[in-house]
Amino acid sequence: MRGYMGEEVVSDIERRFPIAFSILLYRDVEQAERLLRALYRPNNIYCFHVDLSADPVLHKAVESIVKCFHNVFISSKLEDVVYSSMSRLQADLNCMADLLQSNVPWKYFINSPSQQFPLKTNLELVKILTVYNGSNDIEGITQPFRMLKNRIAYKYVVKNGSMMLTGEKMGKPPHNITVVKGSAYGAFSRQFVNFTLHNQMSRDLLTYLKDVNSPDEYYWSTLNHDRMIAAPGGYTGVPDNKPFLATYANWGLGCHGKYVRGVCIYGLGDLPELVSRHELFANKFYRDYQPVALRCLEEWHFNKTFSFLPYELYYYRHLPFINGYFY
Template sequence: MIAYTDRKRNPITKDEENFPIAFSLLVYHNFDQIEQLFMSIYRRQNFYCFHVDASSHSAFKRKIAQLAKCFPNNVVVDSQPVDVKYGTISILEAEFRCMTSLIKDLNLYLTTDPPLFQQEWKYSINLTGEELPLFTNLELVEVLRKLRGANVLDGPEYINSLQWFPKTLPRGLSKFKSSAHFVLSFEAVTFLVNDPTQVVSELFEAFSPHNFPEEAIIAILQYNWQVGFPGGRKRETNAKTILGPEYINSLQWFPKTLPRGLSKFKSSAHFVLSFEAVTFLVNDPTQVVSELFEAFSPHNFPEEAIIAILQYNWQVWRTNSTGSKYGWKIMVEDQICVPVEKFDTISAYLEYDHYHFSQTNQLGDTCL
């Protein structure tokens, strides 16, 4: 079925043939869902690595192995799986296992006689077994080609202090974090696997006793310019504003103070709200919505503030069972903007990143 879908329903274009993509999938259970994901992203010119959690059920492991056997030329199952534990270094260890397999197996394919593939893949995208793509392969290719070797990390943040970070980093590196999802160039993955300067090993050692290194190590390499990470960028650590949700220390069109001592945030005037959140806004069980309306009524652009203030002030909904159950807590540290907005698409990230860096001249030679 997968091969039929690839050949008949979505014919491969020349652009796709010339721009292979690698996918690493960290999977644990629910084979049917993983099969659906694989059917959606499979193309014969791409490369795929499955890391099956060491603690997965034996029947699940067999099914993944059988699936991989159907595609011996471009699908591999990691032979030394890691027992992945949430929030530990084991997540990155599993990611690196697949990165190594994608590099090693590609070299093997390129050196066969005749070679099974004519060129290396261009970008690697890491996935779990519980996702489905929003883009076709061709759409991904069109977006990734515009990166011209730059990497994409989700929601980069400068961290001044955070409990789960080491107090100091090797080589005096600045602290950054992102999510555990990233799009990395072939050169960046090669750098991580080969570790020519040993900086990757030093960061692994520094983060091994700490939580959530998968949200930090890649971001630290990406935004510390001096490391020489391929596709990395210089990110200033004193930036005060960014697009998306922002912590606002002072803004002319904001009230001087907010009801109940709430912190000031703003976003765009567009949002996607759950049923429970809309119910909270309409019923206003604690009267906080009414108080914010009253506070902003003489001011401009309340549509960019009131929802964001409710969303990111943890106390508004944490202490009230009928409150906005799906809000986020944003840390306000040293007046540094700490965004937690998740970009829905790679193109949305590109739009944000291109604007921010073009305004500050920090993009370097990877400018779009």
């Protein structure tokens, strides 16, 4: 069925280590479906979150896709996502809640925008996450010039479909928590997901961050790195001193595609670097921009799935956040 992997290609290692994924989209269902196809295994579980305000045709298309699978579903609660608002974070939380209610005993959760693509096969993901052993792969930034403190110093409100600065100062975080910045994406242990949804400190932090700009870039990072919270799989060291491997986004020089709002939209010239990186995913691609780039990466990923070559885990076994976690 359109290249989707069936039970016959799933190894015993993969069967024993199911992964949960969320895929967020607001346009281009074809690209989202290609991401699902690359990630798909019948023992995993997948939650689509479709922007509530997306074109009805897109909603119908996703509904048609999920009908083909027993382990793919649409989030039970959809958000009208406003860029950099709480609704973006809430979309992930909605999928997390649904995934915890499923019968699949998944070990890790990975949240993915539809515009990223895996750099690792499912078997490689399983091997890497097994090495993680309950620790989370979440970015942490505390350096003042990278914290973008203007986003969290004053309150914002959604107005006319965008975030507007109110001029009202934010109060102090609850429970003497120290806010840390990072990526909206990560690889989260099941214990961390359960903690996020049910712990009172995590709920209080969520309420506090609802008024800031881009709460999804502060919530996961703060939960993972603040010692007062002590979330499962959290990191005890200096956040900036460890690598972040859940996803790779190019915000600097060396983009062979084009920059959109400061981030690289990968082109064909970026592929030699991408296929050699340690990160799990690359973000981001546009299906209608240098489409050969995404097609080539898809083919490389497909061929690697069936190469059955040994995968060296030395780099991952020596990551600093593997040994410094609450678990």
